[in-house]
Amino acid sequence: MLRIALIGDVVGKPGRRALAQLVPDLRRRLAFDILVANAENCAGGKGITPDTVNELFAAGVDVVTTGDHVFDQKSAVEALGTPRVLRPLNYPPDTPGRGWTVVHSPLGVPVAVVNLLGRVFMKPADCPFRAIEQALPELRAAARVIVVDMHAEATSEKMAMGWFLDGRVSAVCGTHTHVLTADAQVLPGGTAYITDVGMTGAHRSILGREIHAVLAHFVTGMPQRFELAEEDVRLSGALIAVQEETGTASAISIFQEHLPGHLKENKHTSENQF
Numbered sequence: 001m002l003r004i005a006l007i008g009d010v011v012g013k014p015g016r017r018a019l020a021q022l023v024p025d026l027r028r029r030l031a032f033d034i035l036v037a038n039a040e041n042c043a044g045g046k047g048i049t050p051d052t053v054n055e056l057f058a059a060g061v062d063v064v065t066t067g068d069h070v071f072d073q074k075s076a077v078e079a080l081g082t083p084r085v086l087r088p089l090n091y092p093p094d095t096p097g098r099g100w101t102v103v104h105s106p107l108g109v110p111v112a113v114v115n116l117l118g119r120v121f122m123k124p125a126d127c128p129f130r131a132i133e134q135a136l137p138e139l140r141a142a143a144r145v146i147v148v149d150m151h152a153e154a155t156s157e158k159m160a161m162g163w164f165l166d167g168r169v170s171a172v173c174g175t176h177t178h179v180l181t182a183d184a185q186v187l188p189g190g191t192a193y194i195t196d197v198g199m200t201g202a203h204r205s206i207l208g209r210e211i212h213a214v215l216a217h218f219v220t221g222m223p224q225r226f227e228l229a230e231e232d233v234r235l236s237g238a239l240i241a242v243q244e245e246t247g248t249a250s251a252i253s254i255f256q257e258h259l260p261g262h263l264k265e266n267k268h269t270s271e272n273q274f
């Protein structure tokens with residue numbers, strides 16, 4: 001049995017710090033063989049840079065996936081120079097970077113990781129369904145175990161991708177909304193599915209940003225500078241067990257780890273006690 005952990009959107013320095021500090025113990029407890037992290041916002045909360053993705057690799061991440069913010073920093077193209085950093089597969093054909101890669105578990109099992117981008121309530125992109133359909137023969141020739149990061153806003157589009165790929169890939173895990181969902185399940189064909197694996201960053205926030213700035217934006221309609229939040233830092237993700245001979249998933253569960261010392265005293269903590 002192969003164990004794959006997929007961690008949700010790593011936001012800025014708090015997110016990178018959470019990974020560096022929490023992954024070693026998490027690896028011991030969850031015993032995963034492969035670690036995938038969506039980190040499209042790991043550089044200052046916007047995009048990726050070579051230095052920030054290298055920090056993630058040093059923390060133990062095997063593959064970095066991204067999404068709609070992948071090109072927010074100039075040096076993103078350089079960061080995409082390594083095959084272990086992905087941009088969505090369904091970008092136009094000449095876009096720099098790649099949409100999937102193959103890494104090997106410590107025992108040498110090939111694992112393909114694919115990055116897709118949704119189109120509902122998002123910037124225009126090519127059809128993710130057609131893109132994965134087209135790539136599947138090559139993917140299946142390269143690896144039995146295939147993990148898909150479906151970076152999308154709409155729950156329905158992510159679910160549709162789960163059912164579209166059920167029995168054809170090992171897992172379809174959603175990212176982008178920064179909220180860990182309670183719908184982890186193995187679909188009838190043997191594909192593990194979850195709508196969103198959540199966020200690795202400050203949770204006393206609005207999606208990792210300072211609450212007051214985002215609130216002011218919504219209340220006044222005026223543009224604001226969205227500083228990164230720093231309190232209540234957590235790492236969120238899903239753990240998937242896959243039979244390496246068939247690529248079929250047998251289980252999926254979620255996890256959320258707190259970074260100690262990052263929650264100020266407050267009687268209404270984010271984990272309310274009854």
Ligand SMILES: [Fe+2]
Nearest residue numbers: 067068069176
């Ligand atoms: Fe995103």
Ligand SMILES: [Fe+2]
Nearest residue numbers: 009040041176
């Ligand atoms: Fe994000």
